[in-house]
Amino acid sequence: MNLSPTAPGIFSMNQNGAGQGAILIGNDDIIAAQTGSVPGRVCRPAKPGEVLVIYATGLGPVTPTFPSGLAPLVGGAPLPVMVNKPQVRIGEQLIPPENVEYAGLAPMSVGIYQVNVKLPDNVPTGNAVSLNFTTFEGQASNTVTIAINP
Structure with missing residues (x-):
């Protein structure tokens, strides 16, 4: 049996790990769809320059x-941050x-990671743009998918 310090999983709206991601635009509770x-x-496509809030599990120490x-509570002690940030890929573009x-x-939240990603100006656009992570360990x-408009 192989063990890994990471087993990343991004949350999806249908809760099966595929299709539309449970990904918010900023802190507005608007889904990037x-x-x-x-x-x-409430849904709308994200735009370059906006920040996506991605929820996941299994991202590591x-x-x-x-x-x-x-x-972890808001205020007081700093929030625990990842030792190694994941690589984020949107479409075929490494962010x-x-x-x-x-x-x-x-x-x-217990056991949930949050990854905030600012969309670059040249991010791929479309109604179902793929999004995934790779951890420092290569997992x-x-x-x-998410929706992004130019």
Whole structure:
């Protein structure tokens, strides 16, 4: 049996790890999807320059270390950040590391990571653009899709 320190998984809207990603635009609770495509949720395509908030699991160690089973709180101590940020790929484009603005534990959530990515000006566009991660250890995540308009 092979063990790995990471086993990345990006959350999807249908909860099976494929299709539309459960990915927000900034802190607005708006899903980066075609308008009207997710019943009961506000959706619109993301745009270059905006920040995506991606939720995932299994991304590996954080610093400072944080006890399992607890949720990091907002305020007070700094949020635990990943020791090694994941590589983010949107479409066929590897996103520059400096565009990964935050990668660490999601505040107020147990076992959930949050990765904030600023979309570069030349990001691929479309209604179902692929998005995935690769960890520092070389483990690839599932692939989900998002909508991006120019």
